[in-house]
Amino acid sequence: MAGQSVLTSQNEDFPKWYQDVVAKAEMADNGPVRGTMVIRPYGYAIWERMQSEIDSRIKATGAQNAYFPLFIPESYLHREAEHVEGFSPELAVVTHAGGEELAEPIVVRPTSETVIGEFMAKWIQSYRDLPLLLNQWANVVRWELRPRLFLRSSEFLWQEGHTAHASAEDASQYVMKIHVEVYHDFLETVLAVPTYLGIKPPSERFAGATNTMTCEAMMRDGKALQMATSHELGQNFAKAFDIFFQNEEGQAALCHTTSWGASTRLVGGLIMAHGDDNGLIVPPAVAPTQVVIIPVRDDEEVLQACQSLFVELSRERPSRIVVDKGRGSFGRRVTDWEIKGVPLRVEVGPRDLAQGLVTVVRRDTGEKFAVSHVEARTLIQGLLETIQNDMYASATSFRDARTVDVTTLAEAIEAAQSGFARLPWDRVGASGETRLNAEAITVRCLQRGDGTIPASDLEDGLVAIVAKSY
RNA sequence: CGGGAAGUAGCGCAGCUUGGUUAGCGCGCCUGGUUUGGGACCAGGAGGCCGCGGGUUCGAAUCCCGCCUUCCCGACCA
Structure with missing residues (x-):
């Protein structure tokens, strides 16, 4: 049975491979309404780790979290000409509620520049109120013609940051900081995905922006995926929503605003940047389970050895290590964990025990190490760091070669x-x-x-x- | 919206051309047992408005008409 593949191979049909992995690793399912997505617990656990890493970086730049409504008056979208033109084709609009036709249709937010602009105008009076640095974690809806799980769904989860500044320079510096110190750093150190940072040509700019920055990653099929974007909005939205402040000279001046976001698309990017023919390969930093201990046989002695190893390892990384006591053959369980991309696997069987050893296997390289019970603990700690670094290095050389x-x-x-x-x-x-x-x-x-x-x-x-x- | 394909068990499919007892197969699921060092095996079992509506016929998954949906390929997007 060795070598028989469970998934379509990447070379044979990459999109099929992606669908297979998403399904078999239990990441997500299609929702009942076309284009919608059900994120399953394993996929969501990865997203939660991404969220927490991004969130702490955002807060480190001084921004605060807030929450704005899902429903936006349609008229708001019309206030910025390019913005409405860009988003109109993909809007979901509510025309009826409470059993009656609404006087003014309500759009389901495709992004929140407009509502947030409205409230910025209300909250900002003086230069002392600036910069105003906001972020929100939310769902947004963009009606998609060709949906794909994580990569392009009609509803998706993201964080969207919105800031207002007294000067263009300040806005520009801040958004650059977000782009480099939040997104690029996160992608590099947490997702282990190298990206090209740059600006979009005018044709690819965000609707209503004066400048759009991007982090572009290469997937295993050589195609690009935008992992995050940051926009300078100039005074376009400030004009549309009257976001004025009184400067030190007592004169009214228009703010300069920015917006920046990263979405559940990152999960798709993670899958396609690192995965191989055996499934996902999840970097240790975002892996919900970093180490799985697999008893080769279902006998007392083996299970006890697994349990005591589990207790030792759990001291360092509580809840990110599991013992698979599940039923089914050894091979089946190994394959299942490989598909899920768990970075390290520890096999414990009678043969290991006889020699006082356990077998540690790397998911990214397949390398195996036979080490003593005691050595396992330090080896695993070091290997998780090594894997994190090697994954980045290997993704980088793949990209550079292409x-x-x-x-x-x-x-x-x-x-x-x-x-x-x-x-x-x-x-x-x-x-x-x-x-x-x-x-x-x-x-x-x-x-x-x-x-x-x-x-x-x-x-x-x-x-x-x-x-x-x- | 233009071009192509498909709707039969949770998933993947066969059956349809040439209508005929009780609609099959693989995977998965349930029960019991044997297993377990790279997707184990045996035995038993549960599970179907055959996409929807109409028509032809003694009889329709199968033939005819209409409709709906999904998937793939092209023009937009995190």
Whole structure:
């Protein structure tokens, strides 16, 4: 039976592989209404760990959590011209409630710039009230034509930050801080996913923004996925919602606002950035279960050894280690835990016990270690850190190997069949974008030559990273 | 909305062309037993408005008409 695969292989059919993993790892199910998603306990546990890591980083920048309503008056959306144009096609609108037709339709929030803008206007009086730094964890609804679990669902969970500042410089600096110290740091150190940071070309900008930044990751099929975005909104929303403040000279001035978000799409990104033909590979930092102890046989001596190992290991990482006493064959249980991507597996059987050993197996590399009961504890602690680092390193080398520098659109189109292409932005232009789009390729982001984030798409010498994307 | 495919048990499918007793198979599930070092096996069992509505017929999962839904491929999005 060895080697018989439970999942469709990535090479054979990547989208099918993704669907198989999501189902068999018990991550999520389709909801009854098209495009909706049921997040199952295992998937939600991973999301909760992501939330807590992102939330603490957001708070470290000074922002506070709040909550705004799900229902937004339709008229709010119309106040910012580009915003309404961008979102109209994907709005869910409530026209009836309480058994009657509503005088004004209510939209289910696709994002909260508008309501939050309304209240910022109310709360901000003076420059002393600035910056106003808000964040909310919420669900949002965007009616999708082609939904996929986690990646594109009609309802999804996210955090959306909204801030107001006295000056463009302050807004710009703050949003840059969020982008780098919250998103990029989280992606790198927690999800172990390397990303290209850059700004979106005007064509890909958020509806109503003056500048949009992105973190672009590469999936195992070479396609790009935007893992988080941060927007400078300039004074567009401040104008639309009258977000004024009185400056030190006593004059009325318009605020500069920002918004930034990361969603349950991150879970999809995690799956596709790290998974292999045997299933998920979850980085230790977000793994709900970091270590699973599997008794090879269902006999007293083995179970006792498992239990005592469990007690020892639990001192260091309570609740993130389990003993699988489940029924079924050894092989079956091993496979099930592999699909779920648990970073470390400890096998304990009569053969191990006879030699006073246990077998520790890494999920990411498959490497096995036979160590004594006592050594296991320190080995496991070290291995979890090693796995976290190795996963980042391996994702980085995968991405780098599939990112190529080119100089023509034709070469870029060729390269984007299997990965990312980098080419001078001035070789693309509006007509270039059209040509790329015809091949289902988009400009994912613009960077400076040294890989840093430009202040604007008008800078000289920018490099465009282009790819197919989700 | 344009192009393609499919609706039969929780999931995946066969049966339909050529209508005919009680609608099958694999996985999963339940009971009991033997097992367990990479998806174990045996025996027994539960589970179906055959997508919906109409029609043809002595008789429809099967033929005819209409409708609905889902999935895949193209234009938008975290």
